[in-house]
Amino acid sequence: MKEKGRRDFMGMALGGFTALGGLGALYAMKRSWDPLPSVKAAGFTTIDLSAAQENVLNVEKWRGKPIFVLKKSADMTQDERDIVIGSDRFHVSIGLCTHLGCIPAYLPDAKKFKCACHGGEFDTAGHQIFGPPPSPLEIPPFKIEGTTLVLGEEGPEFKKMKDAGLIV
Numbered sequence: 329m330k331e332k333g334r335r336d337f338m339g340m341a342l343g344g345f346t347a348l349g350g351l352g353a354l355y356a357m358k359r360s361w362d363p364l365p366s367v368k369a370a371g372f373t374t375i376d377l378s379a380a381q382e383n384v385l386n387v388e389k390w391r392g393k394p395i396f397v398l399k400k401s402a403d404m405t406q407d408e409r410d411i412v413i414g415s416d417r418f419h420v421s422i423g424l425c426t427h428l429g430c431i432p433a434y435l436p437d438a439k440k441f442k443c444a445c446h447g448g449e450f451d452t453a454g455h456q457i458f459g460p461p462p463s464p465l466e467i468p469p470f471k472i473e474g475t476t477l478v479l480g481e482e483g484p485e486f487k488k489m490k491d492a493g494l495i496v
């Protein structure tokens with residue numbers, strides 16, 4: 329009887345250690361799957377839009393991709409893909425042609441983007457208007473914080489566009 333009790337205790341203790349070891353292994357696995365803090369920080373780009381000038385294209389960088397930021401002038405067509413901050417409207421997109429990935433140039437006089445590779449054109453909302461591009465310029469995930477745009481985070485405005493089917 330005494331011997332059985334000792335064996336039960338040893339069994340329970342061993343089971344406890346095994347469970348702890350298993351939890352430790354799971355924790356170690358999770359830590360190795362999680363991105364490093366430096367990688368997480370690298371996923372975000374903040375852009376201050378307060379100094380942006382109308383009809384002047386700013387090209388920023390996010391996750392190695394060019395990002396087009398264009399403050400729209402009053403004569404440019406308003407579009408549901410515009411990012412609205414106060415009374416200002418912005419076109420923000422990943423600056424890679426949706427045909428084969430060249431970087432289109434912005435033509436301020438014609439107020440459109442032109443891709444030199446195969447002649448594709450996009451308007452100031454990023455819609456393809458000429459040539460082979462099959463879809464509009466892509467909008468990166470964004471969040472608005474005052475006059476700052478945070479790229480890499482899905483804010484309510486981005487989710488609204490996504491729900492409306494405007495994100496390709």
Ligand code: FES
Nearest residue numbers: 425427428443448
């Ligand atoms: S890559 Fe832009 S039109 Fe072909």
